[in-house]
Amino acid sequence: MSNKIIQVDALESEAIYIFREVVAQFEKPVLLFSGGKDSITLVRLAQKAFYPAKIPFPLMHIDTGHNFPETIEFRDRLAKELGVELIVRNVQDNIDSGRVKEETGRYASRNMLQTETLLDAIEEFGFDACIGGARRDEEKARAKERIFSVRDDFGQWDEKNQRPEVFDMLNGRIDLGQNVRVFPISNWTELDVWSYIEQENIEIPSIYFAHKRKIFVRDGMIWSADDAVVFRDEEEVVEERMVRFRTVGDMSCTAAVLSDAVDIAKVVEEIRDSSISERGARIDDKRSEAAMEKRKQQGYF
Amino acid sequence: MKVLKIATAGSVDDGKSTLIGRILYDTKSLTDDKLEAIEEKSRQRGFDYLDFSLATDGLVAEREQGITIDVAHIYFSTPSKSFIIADTPGHIEYTRNMVTGASTAQASIVLIDARNGVIEQTYRHFFINNLLRIKDVVIAINKMDLVDFSEEKYNTIKSEIEYLASKSEYKGQNLTFIPMSALQGDNVVHKSENTPWYKGETLMHHLERLDLDDIADDSQTRFPVQTVIRPKTEEYHDFRGYAGKIYGGDLAVGDEIAVLPSQTKSKIKSINFFDKEYEVAKRGSSVTVTLEDNVNVSRGDMLVKVNEEPTIAKQLEATICWMDKEPLQASQKYYIKHGVNDAQAKITQLSSIIKTDFSGIEENPSELVLNQIGDIQLKLSKPLLFDSYKNNKSNGSFILINPKTNNTVGVGFIK
Numbered sequence: 001m002s003n004k005i006i007q008v009d010a011l012e013s014e015a016i017y018i019f020r021e022v023v024a025q026f027e028k029p030v031l032l033f034s035g036g037k038d039s040i041t042l043v044r045l046a047q048k049a050f051y052p053a054k055i056p057f058p059l060m061h062i063d064t065g066h067n068f069p070e071t072i073e074f075r076d077r078l079a080k081e082l083g084v085e086l087i088v089r090n091v092q093d094n095i096d097s098g099r100v101k102e103e104t105g106r107y108a109s110r111n112m113l114q115t116e117t118l119l120d121a122i123e124e125f126g127f128d129a130c131i132g133g134a135r136r137d138e139e140k141a142r143a144k145e146r147i148f149s150v151r152d153d154f155g156q157w158d159e160k161n162q163r164p165e166v167f168d169m170l171n172g173r174i175d176l177g178q179n180v181r182v183f184p185i186s187n188w189t190e191l192d193v194w195s196y197i198e199q200e201n202i203e204i205p206s207i208y209f210a211h212k213r214k215i216f217v218r219d220g221m222i223w224s225a226d227d228a229v230v231f232r233d234e235e236e237v238v239e240e241r242m243v244r245f246r247t248v249g250d251m252s253c254t255a256a257v258l259s260d261a262v263d264i265a266k267v268v269e270e271i272r273d274s275s276i277s278e279r280g281a282r283i284d285d286k287r288s289e290a291a292m293e294k295r296k297q298q299g300y301f
Numbered sequence: 302m303k304v305l306k307i308a309t310a311g312s313v314d315d316g317k318s319t320l321i322g323r324i325l326y327d328t329k330s331l332t333d334d335k336l337e338a339i340e341e342k343s344r345q346r347g348f349d350y351l352d353f354s355l356a357t358d359g360l361v362a363e364r365e366q367g368i369t370i371d372v373a374h375i376y377f378s379t380p381s382k383s384f385i386i387a388d389t390p391g392h393i394e395y396t397r398n399m400v401t402g403a404s405t406a407q408a409s410i411v412l413i414d415a416r417n418g419v420i421e422q423t424y425r426h427f428f429i430n431n432l433l434r435i436k437d438v439v440i441a442i443n444k445m446d447l448v449d450f451s452e453e454k455y456n457t458i459k460s461e462i463e464y465l466a467s468k469s470e471y472k473g474q475n476l477t478f479i480p481m482s483a484l485q486g487d488n489v490v491h492k493s494e495n496t497p498w499y500k501g502e503t504l505m506h507h508l509e510r511l512d513l514d515d516i517a518d519d520s521q522t523r524f525p526v527q528t529v530i531r532p533k534t535e536e537y538h539d540f541r542g543y544a545g546k547i548y549g550g551d552l553a554v555g556d557e558i559a560v561l562p563s564q565t566k567s568k569i570k571s572i573n574f575f576d577k578e579y580e581v582a583k584r585g586s587s588v589t590v591t592l593e594d595n596v597n598v599s600r601g602d603m604l605v606k607v608n609e610e611p612t613i614a615k616q617l618e619a620t621i622c623w624m625d626k627e628p629l630q631a632s633q634k635y636y637i638k639h640g641v642n643d644a645q646a647k648i649t650q651l652s653s654i655i656k657t658d659f660s661g662i663e664e665n666p667s668e669l670v671l672n673q674i675g676d677i678q679l680k681l682s683k684p685l686l687f688d689s690y691k692n693n694k695s696n697g698s699f700i701l702i703n704p705k706t707n708n709t710v711g712v713g714f715i716k
Contacts, residue, residue, distance in 0.1 A: 006572070006579040006586050010304060016587035017546045020527040024600055024641070048575040049587070052540060053532035136374040140357065143373040160362060160370060164397045164624045166404040166712045168546075169638050169700050173707040187385060189376045277332040293361055 011192060012045065015184040017168065018147060019049035022129050022182050023056055025172035029129040029182075030087070032118075033059040035071035036248040037204055038133030038185065041193050043078065044202055045184060046131075057131075058085035062118050064110040064250045065092040066227075071248055074205040089121045106218075106231050109253040115298050119155045122179055129172070131182045137189045138278060141293035147186050153177035157297055190246075190278045191271050198264045208267065210244045210259040221255035246271075246278050304383045305511060308403035308435075310426035311412030313368060313391040316443050320412065320483035321375055321388050322353015324505065327490035330377035331356065350484060357388045370395055372402035382509055391422060396672040397624035400429060400712060404698075408437040408511060410504070415448045415480070419461045421658070425672075427462070428657035431471045432620060432674065432714060434694070437511055439477045439504065446482040450495040455480045468659035479504050520584075520693045522550030523611065524604040525640045525686075530589055542573060542589035543598050548640070548695035550606070552590060553581040560596055561603045561686050562613055568593040601642040603686045611688045611696060615681045618716040620655065620674060625703065625710035628668040629677070635710065636702040637681065645682035646701065652676040677713075690714040 022029050031046060033039045046055045059079055063072075079086035091113050094100045100113045122130065136143045146165045151157055163171055172180055185193065197204060214225040216236040223230050225238040230252055232238075243256035244267075257276075261267040309317045322339075325331045331339070335356060343352045357373045358364050369390040377384055387402030389395075403409060409430050413423055430438050440462050448454045459478045466476060479488055480496050481504065487493030490505045502510070530542040552558075556569045572579045573589045582588045590604070598604075605611065623629050629648065637646035653662040654675045662676075669675045690697030701711040 004579050005581040005583060006574050006577075006588065010585060013546060013585055013587040017527070020544055020587070021641070024528050049544070050530060051573070051575050051589070052534070052537045052542075053530050054534075137376040140373065143357070143375065144371050162371060162398075163709045164401045164700075164712065165709070166401055166700060167695065167698050168405070169640065169698075171638060171700065171702055171707070171709045173636070173702055175707065187374065187376075189378075189383075191378075275333045277334050 011185070011188055012048075012196070014168070014187065015042075015045045016049040018170065018182065018184040019046050019131070021170045021172065022131060023050070025170070026129040026180070028125065028127050029057040029131060030060045030125065030127045031055075031057060031131045032133075033061050033075065033086075034133075034248065035061065035067070035075040035205060036133070037193055037197060037208060038135065040078070040202060040204055041185060041188075041196060042131060042133050043082070044196075044200055047082070055082060055084050058087050060087040060089070060121060060125075060127075060130075062114045062121065063088050063090050063092075064114055064252075065090060066110050066251045068205070068207050068245075068248060068251060070205045070207045074203075078203075087121070087125070089117050089124075091117045093117070094120070106233075107253075108231055109250055111250045111253050114250075115155070122155070127179060128174065129180045129182050131184065133185060134183045135188050135190070135193070136186050145183065145186070147183055148172055149181045149183065150174060151179050151181055155179075155298065157181075159293065159297070191268070194264070194268045194271050198268050204264075205248065207245045207248060210242045210262050210266075212240055213243050213256065214238050215241050215243055215256060222257065223255055224251060227251050303381075304385060305408060305508065306385045306387070306406045307508065308387040308399075308406035308409045309389055309412065310399055310403065310409060310430065311391050311441075311443075312414070312417075312420060312422035312426075315391060315412040315414045316483045317391060317412055318354030318357045318369055318388055319352075320410070320441065320443065320481075320489065321386055322351070322356045323483045323486055323489050324386075325356060325375065325377055326351070326353060327486055328377060328379060328505065353483075368392060371398050379505075379509060384508070393422065393425075393672060396425065396429075397622075399426065400433075400622055400624065403429060403433055403435065404712070406433075406435055408439070408508065409435045410439045410441050412441045412443050413458055413462075415442050415444045415451075415454050415458065418454075418458050419465070423462075424465065424658040427465055428469075428655075428659070428674070429622070431469045431474065432622070434471055434473070434690070436473060437475050437477070439479060439507065441483075441504065442478065442480045443483050445480045445487060445496065446485050450480070450487075450493075452496075452498045455499075465659060477501070477507055479507070520549030520688075521609040521611075522552060522604075522606050523548040523688070523693060523696045524552060524590070525642065525696075526598055526600055526602045526604065527641050528600055529598065540591070541595070542591050543604065544587070544589045545641070546587045547582060547584050549584050549693050550609075551581055551583045552588070552604075554579075557607045558592075558604045559607050559610065560592075560598055561605060561610065562684055563597065563602070565594075565596045566607065567596050611686045611693075613684045613686050615684050616649070616679060617681070617685070617687065618676070618678050619699070619713040620716065621669070621677050621701070621711045621713045622674050623669045623671060623711050625708060626671055627703070627710070628670045629675075629701075629711060630668050634704065636704055637679065637685070637699050637713075638702060639685050639687060639699040640696060642685060644685060647680045648677055649680045650678040652678065676716075679713075687715050689716055 244259040389399040389402035481488040527545040631651040
């Protein structure tokens with residue numbers, strides 16, 4: 001036994017408290033896992049919340065089919081190591097069956113299509129709480145979201161009529177068919193997440209670190225040229241540069257940044273000095289001023 | 302790094318969102334892409350200044366109407382501190398969202414439009430800050446540029462607030478008055494040359510200097526059990542851990558504790574946090590403890606130190622802030638959520654409505670409507686383990702939930 005006093009970081013303690021409330025208040029929770037740094041952080045926090053017992057809910061990945069191979073490999077290995085059930089549902093299935101229509105053209109992305117697959121999966125398994133890694137500092141519509149965010153049976157967020165959330169009392173009472181989206185790291189910033197990953201020595205997919213990649217530049221953003229899913233005009237010039245990814249979303253809408261940060265300490269330093277926001281590299285947020293709010297009204301997480 | 306949670310309050314158009322935007326801008330916390338978006342939108346709308354509220358009003362309806370409807374949480378840091386600002390709405394109809402934002406704040410900024418002085422919404426916001434017992438309150442007298450930076454105007458508002466404060470029963474509050482123009486940046490981050498008569502600090506300097514450690518923690522140890530951890534694996538076959546967050550005080554291995562409400566006595570055997578064990582855990586830590594004896598403990602029970610017991614009762618008196626369109630009526634049944642504990646609650650008496658200008662009470666009203674504050678008595682379906690809000694904020698507050706709609710309809714402060 002270490003003869004020490006514990007006064008854990010307030011953000012970590014808050015997140016662990018939230019995880020325990022989810023398990024106490026809901027019948028069938030699930031952790032929405034994308035293989036990105038935020039959901040990886042959630043997994044560590046969930047481990048801490050229930051240790052030495054296993055994480056008492058499955059992980060679920062809504063796979064757009066356009067994920068970085070590094071992420072998928074990482075996802076499968078993590079679930080195996082933890083001994084946690086991993087559910088994967090594919091956007092491709094809904095495209096094949098004609099339920100959703102794939103976008104075409106320069107900015108085609110499957111990001112929007114995820115919503116339909118997510119709502120189907122929630123219904124299929126009867127999940128009443130979906131834990132996600134969204135943070136309020138990411139985007140201005142996210143900044144408005146509660147920690148327990150009630151969605152109706154169409155997955156809709158009623159942003160003008162949210163439940164008051166006072167002190168740390170979380171009201172998880174819902175009607176049948178409703179579900180709650182839970183955001184344990186609401187109050188974390190991007191830098192908090194990176195610092196935590198560094199402090200806890202958590203493994204993350206390699207695409208977060210600087211590596212040589214074939215890229216091309218469009219609208220001032222850097223796109224991966226290695227992958228067939230990213231639309232590229234013939235005249236757009238391919239070059240090889242040192243880049244890394246700040247967020248790990250669908251490849252078709254996630255741009256890279258030029259970087260020499262090859263390890264976590266350098267990444268933390270880079271984020272600290274950055275003058276561009278994290279979502280600045282997500283083309284789907286730039287579609288309109290209310291892009292995120294609209295997606296959330298439709299059931300996006 | 303230390304985190305300071307701040308709530309803003311003020312009436313519509315007093316400039317809360319603008320103030321936050323100004324803070325972000327002057328502390329260079331806005332990233333280039335966000336700043337570009339604000340510049341572009343401000344141009345599009347034909348403004349000859351940067352409309353910083355665009356940084357915080359994240360909902361379409363808010364931007365359409367130019368008002369804040371719900372709380373936005375804004376994050377930034379300076380070399381010495383991290384800040385979370387809850388940008389809360391000013392409209393009376395969204396007061397509940399203001400309470401939402403303010404409930405977790407350690408400090409609060411109340412904005413006043415220097416032209417209008419103290420108005421009814423100021424009373425209300427000041428009152429709520431008192432009710433929540435927020436220790437550090439900044440009275441930001443804004444739009445000083447529109448009153449020619451008049452010292453007289455500033456002094457009038459200052460004395461009105463001081464008079465208001467003198468009528469409050471919460472005397473532990475530190476009030477700081479700052480004259481400013483959020484739009485032009487006077488005394489927000491940079492000291493203004495327009496107010497040579499003002500000898501105090503800028504807002505940011507004040508917030509940076511606030512000592513978080515002086516938020517006294519002399520409260521008794523409260524450890525409500527959130528969940529029982531039983532791995533039932535070979536390695537941890539007999540492990541039975543009680544997980545929760547420490548509300549006040551601390552817990553140490555060897556402490557003699559009482560399990561409430563059963564009053565069973567035992568000793569703390571271990572304090573676990575993930576794969577480590579500790580001797581002592583402090584307030585705010587989400588830990589898992591094991592006990593020497595195999596006692597019956599479940600969610601909602603509470604571990605306390607022997608002889609430091611809270612009130613255990615099936616009725617309570619509280620001040621309540623009503624947050625629902627459907628009024629509170631005496632004899633109505635609700636769910637009460639007190640920390641991690643639930644019970645049914647019946648309003649046995651609606652004793653009074655409290656006037657938020659500290660001018661007194663209205664006795665025996667028939668109902669309490671949205672955003673009104675009143676005193677009630679509750680009868681509970683089972684005993685709850687509580688303190689007065691004055692002595693322990695976490696264990697002295699509760700919410701009421703309407704069983705028909707599942708909505709959180711009120712927040713209570715136990716007397």
